Amino acid sequence: MESAILFEKLKEKFPQAIKGSTDRFGQLEIQLEAKAIPDVVQFLRDDSECEFNMLIDIVSVDYSAYPDWKEDRFGVVYLLKSLTLGHRAQLKVTVSESNPEIPTISHLYANANWLEREAFDQIGIRFEGHPNLKRILNHHEFVGHPLRKDYPITRRQALSANESLMDEMIVRLKEKGWE
Amino acid sequence: MINNFDTKTLLPVRSSQGLDSLKHQEKKDLVLVNLGPSHPASHGTLRAFLALDGETIAAAVTEIGYLHRGFEKDCEAHTFQQCIPYTDRLNYVSAIMNNVGFCKAVERMLRVEVPERAIYIRVITNELNRIIDHLVCAGANLVDIGALTNFWYSFNVREKVYNILEKLCGARLTSSYTRIGGLSRDVYPEFAAEVKAVLKEIQLGVNDVQKLVSNNRIFLDRTKDICVISKERAISYGWTGPTLRACGVEYDLRKSDPYYHYEDFKFDIPVGSVGDTYDRIFIRFYEIEESIHIIEQALGKMPKGPIITDDKRVALPPKQQTYGNIEGLMNHFKIIMHGICPEPGEIYDFTEAANGELGFYIVADGGKNPYRVKCRPPCFMNFAAFGEMIEGTMVADAVATLGSINIIAGELDR
Numbered sequence: 135m136e137s138a139i140l141f142e143k144l145k146e147k148f149p150q151a152i153k154g155s156t157d158r159f160g161q162l163e164i165q166l167e168a169k170a171i172p173d174v175v176q177f178l179r180d181d182s183e184c185e186f187n188m189l190i191d192i193v194s195v196d197y198s199a200y201p202d203w204k205e206d207r208f209g210v211v212y213l214l215k216s217l218t219l220g221h222r223a224q225l226k227v228t229v230s231e232s233n234p235e236i237p238t239i240s241h242l243y244a245n246a247n248w249l250e251r252e253a254f255d256q257i258g259i260r261f262e263g264h265p266n267l268k269r270i271l272n273h274h275e276f277v278g279h280p281l282r283k284d285y286p287i288t289r290r291q292a293l294s295a296n297e298s299l300m301d302e303m304i305v306r307l308k309e310k311g312w313e
Numbered sequence: 314m315i316n317n318f319d320t321k322t323l324l325p326v327r328s329s330q331g332l333d334s335l336k337h338q339e340k341k342d343l344v345l346v347n348l349g350p351s352h353p354a355s356h357g358t359l360r361a362f363l364a365l366d367g368e369t370i371a372a373a374v375t376e377i378g379y380l381h382r383g384f385e386k387d388c389e390a391h392t393f394q395q396c397i398p399y400t401d402r403l404n405y406v407s408a409i410m411n412n413v414g415f416c417k418a419v420e421r422m423l424r425v426e427v428p429e430r431a432i433y434i435r436v437i438t439n440e441l442n443r444i445i446d447h448l449v450c451a452g453a454n455l456v457d458i459g460a461l462t463n464f465w466y467s468f469n470v471r472e473k474v475y476n477i478l479e480k481l482c483g484a485r486l487t488s489s490y491t492r493i494g495g496l497s498r499d500v501y502p503e504f505a506a507e508v509k510a511v512l513k514e515i516q517l518g519v520n521d522v523q524k525l526v527s528n529n530r531i532f533l534d535r536t537k538d539i540c541v542i543s544k545e546r547a548i549s550y551g552w553t554g555p556t557l558r559a560c561g562v563e564y565d566l567r568k569s570d571p572y573y574h575y576e577d578f579k580f581d582i583p584v585g586s587v588g589d590t591y592d593r594i595f596i597r598f599y600e601i602e603e604s605i606h607i608i609e610q611a612l613g614k615m616p617k618g619p620i621i622t623d624d625k626r627v628a629l630p631p632k633q634q635t636y637g638n639i640e641g642l643m644n645h646f647k648i649i650m651h652g653i654c655p656e657p658g659e660i661y662d663f664t665e666a667a668n669g670e671l672g673f674y675i676v677a678d679g680g681k682n683p684y685r686v687k688c689r690p691p692c693f694m695n696f697a698a699f700g701e702m703i704e705g706t707m708v709a710d711a712v713a714t715l716g717s718i719n720i721i722a723g724e725l726d727r
Contacts, residue, residue: 270378
């Protein structure tokens with residue numbers, strides 16, 4: 135499906151949530167309200183004309199140093215792909231510095247768990263309802279969010295404590311039926 | 314039983330107090346073991362934390378980030394051209410594929426046409442890199458399950474490919490071969506003949522390895538129906554590339570979203586049927602054969618001409634002009650000092666790298682440095698599924714499976 139048709143379809147289905155669109159080198163970026171992300175993504179995944187069955191990536195951007203930026207500070211881009219129909223979708227939400235919260239989609243795609251953890255780790259986006267929102271690439275004692283523009287590239291932190299992973303293990307053992 | 318564990322005294326696992334507290338447990342059924350982060354069979358610093366019931370893995374959780382070095386932050390502090398050497402260090406087993414993936418995204422942002430000859434050379438070097446990546450993956454994986462001889466057969470030919478790459482760009486592992494708008498240098502005169510000769514040797518090497526393993530009882534028992542992942546689960550985890558195709562999904566960006574004339578080359582996409590470790594190893598042997606076909610066709614079609622665009626925004630002028638006239642000198646100065654500056658905008662661009670969809674999301678603000686680069690490493694999705702895959706299998710199977718999903722820590726942790 136052409137991304138322009140997809141945009142019209144989404145606007146019809148979620149008139150409150152869809153804010154606008156921008157062409158990104160042949161791929162239409164659809165901007166929407168952060169609160170609507172799980173509903174819209176679930177619709178895109180399950181609708182028979184969309185079938186976006188793969189989450190390609192979640193990209194988080196800090197726009198605080200971007201020239202002439204008037205929207206909220208952080209942007210999060212969801213890249214979706216349909217293996218059955220071959221098309222792609224690009225969704226973008228912006229969230230403010232004071233309340234950088236987006237509802238999670240980790241129940242919709244298995245890899246969203248780690249991708250959301252990465253966005254949290256690097257930029258500091260909080261995903262509401264995420265089962266285990268903790269750092270993934272940086273050390274667990276790391277302070278700050280390194281890909282924010284106000285984090286200086288030369289700042290170093292000496293961290294050495296092992297991470298126990300017991301928090302994740304206990305949850306996982308319970309899921310597997312070990313009480 | 315796990316509720317009785319005091320997590321603070323139990324871990325870190327190395328502490329004797331932690332182990333003692335386990336000893337005093339009356340109903341101890343599970344043993345907690347760290348597999349990695351530093352272990353010869355883990356192919357990089359990856360940590361899997363296992364709860365073992367005997368030798369069977371009851372539950373597994375994983376931790377990554379040991380090789381995190383801030384690739385994305387580094388890119389923000391360097392010009393577009395300076396980012397290329399950093400991309401070498403992503404998947405360092407097939408460095409040129411990362412160079413191409415990054416340059417292709419920037420070139421699309423700049424709307425720069427890459428000359429035909431450069432495109433064909435990119436295809437050839439890409440496929441050579443795919444071959445050596447698969448050889449490393451399959452060879453090392455077979456070592457993990459005890460088949461050492463195969464390692465020599467596959468690494469012998471890999472060495473010969475590296476000799477060609479060394480002649481081509483002066484470096485073996487971290488090649489930095491591409492430039493935005495083309496390539497750093499043209500191929501050397503004997504390139505085509507040497508590649509053709511090495512392709513024959515690759516085929517022989519792959520045949521040797523296949524002869525050793527395809528009817529080998531130990532190999533088959535160790536890999537068949539081990540750590541199966543279903544199609545649906547693999548897609549939900551965002552798997553792409555050979556690991557997804559091993560599950561039986563016929564998906565290859567070279568066919569579905571063709572770039573660089575891949576639509577004109579005749580080649581097949583091998584797919585697996587079960588999605589077990591066996592499929593994930595063998596699909597790589599078949600893909601090597603397809604890559605050989607692509608290289609043979611590309612060598613035949615490679616046109617003569619320039620290897621880098623003449624777009625003055627992007628490419629340095631020829632040295633005669635830099636030293637010969639003021640326009641050339643100014644052009645050179647502008648590119649070196651002010652860099653390549655795409656218009657403000659955002660792009661997601663992707664290529665089929667050896668491990669799957671390698672994507673770059675680039676935000677430009679009109680300056681010489683990228684405002685934000687987000688790399689989509691195919692390994693990241695593969696390793697996200699690792700814990701779930703190995704649960705219910707044995708420790709030795711976990712090692713065999715880790716090799717088959719080809720985790721490259723440089724790309725995983727960035």
